[in-house]
Amino acid sequence: MNTLKTSLLGYPRIGENREWKKALEAHWAKKISEEELLQQTEEIRLKHLQKQKDKGIDLIPVGDFTLYDHVLDTAVMFGLIPDRIQASGAKTSLETYFAMARGNKEAAASEMTKWFNTNYHYIVPEYSKGKMSLNENKPLQAYREAKDKLGIEGKPVIVGPYTFIKLAKGYEDKELPQFILELLPLYEQLLKELEQDGVKWVQIDEPILVTSITHDEMKTVEFIYKKLNEAAPDLSIMLQTYFDAVEWYEEVMKLPVQGIGLDFVHGGEKTLASLKAYGFPKDKVLAAGVIDGRNIWRADLKKKYDLIQTITAIVPNERLLVQPSSSLLHVPVNVRSESHLDSTVQSALAFADEKIEELVQLAESVNIGDQGKHLFAANETAIRTLAKSEARNRSAVREAVASITEKEAQRTSDFDVRNEKQQSKWDLPLLPTTTIGSFPQTKEVRKARLSYKKGEWSAEKYEGFIEAEIERWIKLQEELGLDVLVHGEFERTDMVEYFGEKLNGFAFTKNGWVQSYGSRCVKPPLIYGDVEFVEPMTVKESLFAQSLTDKPVKGMLTGPVTILNWSFVRDDIPRSEVTYQLALALRKEVEALEESGITMIQVDEPALREGLPLKKEAWDQYLNWAVASFKITTSSVEDTTQIHTHMCYCEFHDFIDPIRDLDADVISIETSRSHGELVSSFEDHAYHNDIGLGVYDIHSPRVPDVEEMVQMIQRGLSVLGPKQFWINPDCGLKTRGESETIDSLKNMVAATAKVRQSLAQKQV
Template sequence: MSQIQSSNLGYPRIGEKREWKKVLEQYWAGDLDKDTFLNKMEEIRLQHLKKQKEQGIDLIPIGDFSFYDHVLDTAVMFGLVPERFDYATGPVSLETYFDMARGNKGAVACEMTKWFNTNYHYIVPELNNAEPKLVENRPLTFYKEAKQKLNIDGKPVILGPVTFVKLSKGYKKSEFHDLVKRFVPLYAEILQELQTEGVQWVQIDEPIVATNITYEELELLREVYQQLHEAAPNVHVILQTYFDHIEYFKEVCSLPVHGIGLDFVQDGGHHLNALKSFGFPNDKVLAAGVVNGRNIWRCNLEEQISLLTEISEFVTNDRLIVQPSSSLLHVPVTVKSEEALDEVLKNALSFADEKINEVVVLTKALNNGIESIQEQLKESITAIQSLNHSSFRNNSDVQDAIKNIHVYDVGRRADFSVRQELQANTFGLPILPTTTIGSFPQTKEVRNQRLKWRKGELTDAEYEEYIKAEIKNWIDIQEELGLDVLVHGEFERTDMVEYFGEKLLGFQFTKFGWVQSYGSRCVKPPLIYGDVDLKESMTVKETVFAQSLTSKPVKGMLTGPITILNWSFVRDDISRFDVANQIALALRKEVDCLEKNGIRMIQVDEPAIREGLPLKRENWDRYLNEAVYAFKLATTSVQDETQIHTHMCYSDFKNIITTIDELDADVISIETSRSHGELIQAFEETTYNKGIGLGVYDIHSPRVPKVEELLRNIDRALQVLDPKLFWINPDCGLKTRGIEETIAALKVMVEAAEFTREKLLVNNS
């Protein structure tokens, strides 16, 4: 009887203890020469393949490893280097590769943006008048390496041409089809060389198929893959999709490829229903993604065996592959390193290595019968039940609050026009008030003092006095600069989510649970594993101290419920929106506490609302409505005189301006300096009648802006926004900037605000 095979789609690059990150940064710092760097990276890459082989994966992904980003890898494979980087022809050098990712003295780095709706960022290819050529067959190189050094007959992974061009920039929409076709001969060449080498399986990732593609794009896919099939008919191509369900199920499954990879975790049940309605072609392999590649909870083996049993009714064993739902790039490497975690929680976790084991166990169950995995099945059931029955997930106060969520009023007492007048009388601010987004530079000294405190080398009292001194210093600086609304600077905070997660019930942090965000930048998302509640006030002490030092208003600073949700690994036993509302209720208590302690401006930041949008447009309304509800649940209990602020990072706000308005915040600040004109166009098309600050200078650059630049940005905004509603602020928080450049830039910002105020007074006199 033919056997079902196991497969993986991609493995985390960073290593169990972030070895990859350390090697990368040593090379950038000049502490490693190129040969040593390449040798160390090869060791890490081969170790990852070896681990998958030892665990029993049949189809091991090759070429998913990267020095920075897989989309950038694809671009340089085709010689797509922007002119500013001085590239001529031939294979792209390591130096040029990193210049594209990080920039150099003479050329700005390529743009970076989110990979679909994940928290991973990719380098955006630039196709301006590009003439793509295959300058290096990366999949072939890494296939040979795995074969020769580990005797692994791997499965090369390639980002598909339709998705690659769709994610690129520098071309008109009308040019899309022709651009894709220009890449097809290059992909054909890759496959032909792999075929000559004897490669059996190739995974071509086309996640764009899980978005709202058009019928014309579907026909383009058919044309592309027909040409690729004709070029290399002996290579078994799996067209791999993930992150949502595919539309045009019958049509996609009939594409001229050997296999279709489908996500059975984040598809909302659509794929199983489609199988029941349409069946599956007899001449194709179905690669079923049944282990969650994006979350960190142990697989319910019993449920997934049941799902696979249903799937197997439509495909024979020799045409079924068991795999994760997506690349494991999005989860940490292994649970084994988390020795300090509570056993109940630890046993319920599954990182990359554990997920690979789950894939192998599920495959074994299908091939050898469920009795062959009785021990693993029992462990799975026990671990999941233990967490679900634990006190962590059975906080009756929180659960009663969610059941009776309707009793909470999520509307402000008065309309904005009434609140605006009351707040104007309360604060007495000038027209075009100046402020910052919240954080000030976290110097090496600040980080060292925090580390000493965490290690017990500083007492709580000593650390608190140090933080107070930093707050006082920056209150004095803000007063001297002439800012109108001040902040305490957030010197006690490591990260805008981690800080709150450490102080809320239901959150846990790992020691080595790192994932790649971009380049060598790794983040350690909190685990929301239980019912969320407020233990004690989180921000009152520092904010009240700062307010005691000045007669000007000081903003209380919180991170909003949707951002905390989107930047965490979230429990999967209840709905995400129930979790968001639990967080919102905890924040509501903190907002009330700040107000009772005399803080009358409170900023609840939601930079991640836009990036959490579902891939399918038909799911946007529900998501946005729930996001608005959670924000208002957290913020609307205050008096009309209390001013609620929020901040968002820029990302195509044209589609969600209505949502921004519905948040009913008194003031919103938006990161916009890099796309100032584009965002202002959105406000030309939609009237916005609440307080708003469009960031007037880019905080991601160390340069100090000139007054003329800021005046242009302010004047452009005032063409469409009411001066009585307009605030002047930087793009984002100033945590990563140096002290001198921060002070110099804010001085310029205040000068620009004062100049514009005087001009408005003259014009209106």
Template sequence: MSMNKWPEWSGLISSNLGYPRIGGSREWKKALERFWNGSIDESELHVEMKRLRLEHLRKQQDKGIGLIPVGDFSYYDHMLDTSVMFGLVPERFNYQPAGPVPLSVYFAIARGQKGATASEMTKWLNTNYHYIVPELANAAPVFTENKPLQAYLEAKQELGIEGKPVIIGPYSFVALSKGYDRKELAAIVRSLLPLYTRVLSELAAEGVQWVQVDEPVLTTSFPAEDLDIIQEAYETLNQAVPGLNMMLQTYFGSLEHYKRLSTLPVQGLGLDFVHDHGENLQHVLQHGLPTGKTLGAGVIDGRNIWRSDLKAVTALLSQLAEQTSAAQLIVQPSCSLLHVPVSLKAEQTLDTELVHALAFADEKLKELAALTAALGKRNPSALAQLEQSAEAVARFNSSSARVQTAADMAALLDREPQSRSVPFAQRRVIQQEKLNLPPLPTTTIGSFPQTAEIRKARLQYRKGEWSAEQYRTFIQQQIKEWIDIQEEIGIDVLVHGEFERTDMVEFFGEKLKGFAFTQNGWVQSYGSRCVKPPIIYGDVSFAQPMTVEETAFAQSLTSRPVKGMLTGPVTILNWSFERNDIPRSQVALQLALALRAEVEALEQAGIGMIQVDEPAIREGLPLKKEQQQAYLDWAVQAFRVTTATVKPATQIHTHMCYAEFQHMIQSISDMDADVISIETSRSHGELIVSFEDQVYDKGIGLGVYDIHSPRIPDVSEMLNMIQRALRVLPSDLFWVNPDCGLKTRTKEESIAALRQMVEAAQAARDALAVSN
């Protein structure tokens, strides 16, 4: 669109929805872990956290962002912050809120403590961020402190910033919680409204102009019957604080029930125009925006790291302005920038052409600033940035690394097998004759502790201080030590421990074609746990064997079976920053064919069990029910393509964790893995209920203890989990395993917990023998 056809943009302002907590060098993570290990005390932790908060705010201020979020910073998780602000501390922590909840209780809810399991942790909608699930059973909400107000006052007093407090809206907070029956949802929302009213009233009294009220559940297929309580909630809040501007903020998809929700008594409506499949735009074009309401236009991708074509964004904004006015538009990211790395400044090794196509959080702030300067002020340098961005995007999309078309992929798949040659019932007999495993076989999910010694050795090797032979010898020593430990404990199916792997996705990406890797592209996954997702920038293909050497070495040390360990295609896709120029399904199938070559190499090396992990398959599920089956179809297809060519005697395992699986058990069965292990410990075995109504006819292990907590459950606790599962699952198909890999645990914790697990499995076997 040419300048003379643009609307009048003089009133255009920018806004941000949230900024990464972790710091440019992960200072946030390091401070938390120093506090947890006793290296610093609570006062020192508070000092460091304040320094980081102010640094992040100052950076946004310097970039010229008009509305800067405050209260998005957290010591662990924003949902947990809301829980403790409203005194929702689970009974097992033996704490009755009276004023601010102590940090010790706050972290205990997240991480567990002696005698009390941590609260459940699950994915934040369809992202790889994990939140702490509020527990509302027997809840008696009580106001403890106004965290958003504290954040607002700090920003104003320290930096002169008139911040935009961020809170989780009442409907999404309850909908994403647990411990209540659905018919109680409206009553629970009503019980929280006085507390929300107090928070907002105190903000209004301090002169706050805008509050961002996050309601991401409104982009899911939530029940239409909930519209009445949503309406009631916002009418109540608006009546209590009529002078306060509330931005009802949604993200990750298009708004359900647009006509009704757009008329809620709020002053602004924030919509995602990046991941909405064009639906939010159609809503606005078809139904308009109520008079006087501000539109928060999420036009910069807050979830992926690709640079925006700002000319295309300008055209989109022009369409929106025709339905309202530039003065009613706020330009913002599609969601919080929590989901992308902090800055490109540290990236010195990436290809120059690729760097020019990327934008991390700080660069996305620059894009917002460029849009407002170009459109609102006709700034020449900002106008030039619009042109430059369009050219950079077009240039990279035509790169020689991106040549495979959808037709090429379809033709390739027509020539390739896409399913196992023998059905599970027959494979099961063949495999049991070969493996001769005991009832309720025990195993682990794959990784063992990544100690400081292991991380140091890896760094020395990468820096060239160690030769390849030195590093190989060291890794083999680690493998041998843990093969011996597993045999001594009495585990039935062993693993090599993955000591050579930095990360379960990065490791494979480094060995496949089509990937690039950052030096400092960290994002928060859960708590202080940060991951550095690879970038899928081009067509993916197999280069050479990736895991055969270590797995075959481990198998040579024992007569017990050792599982080969791979990360599956859909998890690699979901845990990477994937290219956005072709459908995700096509990228997944490229990955599947590349990984199939590795599966075949393991089998040829004599490995008779191969685990293709898919812990992230559930998190990629679209938020809209009508879009979910199509995703599951191609996700299942990708898994089956990966494993289709192995012999019937080769046992294929997979693993999934931290998600709600109740509604996709049929798709899990359709993957046709011989054994699946699924996390259940933090959800206290709730998944088991699903098997009371649904039949699962393949091998399955429901995790019997939570590896993300330092707490070690006793034998009786694990035995109870096993016995509860055996009420609805056949004992001859049941496996005993932890929830997930043990990478983040200490050696002592791992050995102690695994001993308890094996003892619990033996007790369950003994009970089965008696009953039979």
């Protein structure tokens, strides 16, 4: 009998102890040279490849490793380097690369946005006509390195041409054919060189094929792959899709490629139905994504075994690979260091290394036949024990969700009525200035938190330190001239983790880090049980900050949809039900803030849009419960209580209606890297409530000058009324240095004053 083989799509880059992150940040801080950085990251990369080999993966991906972002790698490889970066004085190719990602003193960074519906950020390619060339064949370099140094016959991974084009900016629809015709020869050359070097399989990622592309777009894909196949006819292409079912199944099956990767987890029911209805080409290999590459729970291996049996009835073992549903980039490295967790939770977890073991175990069980099912005993026990736990069966929480009414998701009065009362109460100047919430988390802040967690500091000493930081920054904000202040969030490690630690139903890892953008890693909480409010979470710090100033201080919460989307979520009940549980818990916190006298409250939803399904026909269902959850959280307050929210990078031109439906009194939007594009959205879609369009990019260390921000504000005022326009940075300032934060805010306030003066002169 032919044996079933295993494959991976990608592996976490960051290292078991975030060695990758530490090397990058040491280089940026000029503590290690470029040569030392490259040496250290090579060691990390080879260690990861060796681990996959040792664990028994048959087809190991190479080229998925990066020094910042794999989409940025592709853009640089093809010479798509913006003119402003070329002219910014970077002395080496690596400096140029990092300048595109992070900006420098002379040039702004390229736009950054979310990778499909994940919390991973990619750098948006910027097309410039006639600029492209194949500067270096990175996939070939990765293949040679793995083969020469480890004896691994790797599978080079490449961002697919149509996905790359669709994710890029800088061209109009009429210029798309030109873009394709310029890009295709570079892909053809790249594949020819791989073929000439003896590469057997190359993985070309085309997740764009699971989105709602049109039939005409699918025709373009057919043209592209016809050309690629002609360029390298002896190279086996694995056309890889993930995150959902492909939109045009029959057409994808006919593409001239040698293998097709399909997701049998996300959109898996539709994928399996298409497989049963239309079959699978007899001349192609199916790479079946059967293990969830995006969540951290053990797979039900008995169900996965049965799924594979269903698949093998259509596609025999010799033409089948089993693999995760996506790259393991989206999960932590391994569970080994999580022994502090309750055994019921820990035994139910599977991070990247454990998912590899699950894959190998599944393949082994299929290869030895029905008797292989005995391998699943421990797996079944772990899943069953968690399902029966008290944490997953809180009847009061379930009953509260079941009894939610439509009235609970509506403010008492319309915005116009509320706005008039709030204007009277707050008496803020035109173009009020504020920040998004967090201030720099210095080494001293992190050291103090660690000392407290280790028990080296008493609660009294730690609280005194936090209060001193709050007092210092309240004073700084007043000196800067900001109109609405924040307490700075110095007590919070993370905007999601902080709240999860204070609610029932959450667990936290010690080393469960995943990459968010660049070297920025996050440690998502685990929502493993029913979510329940315990006691007020933010009132103490907010009240202390307000006691120090006559200016309003915003209470700061993370919204229910963001907590959901930035956590690893239980997979035994619908995500909508988990979100309603979160909304009811956070509603109690909003009410506690209001009752204590904090009546300007920000409930951040930076991740609302990233949770959108990839297929537009599923948007309404998601938005209905997502928007309702935000409104359940915020709607029980008085008219005079002003509700703020914040949203991160996303394409807003098709998202104005849901923003309006949130009915927040003030929304701030992270827009500086794509400011003009968002502003143009408001030329076509009127927005009535108050809004702040981020006027400078907090993801870059550069300090924008006053005139730059004046232009940003004036562009916003071209489509928004001055009475509805707030001035703020793009996002929270947690990751920035103190001096650059103060300088940037000083310039922001100065720019606002300049625009106010200009508006006043026009009124005279």
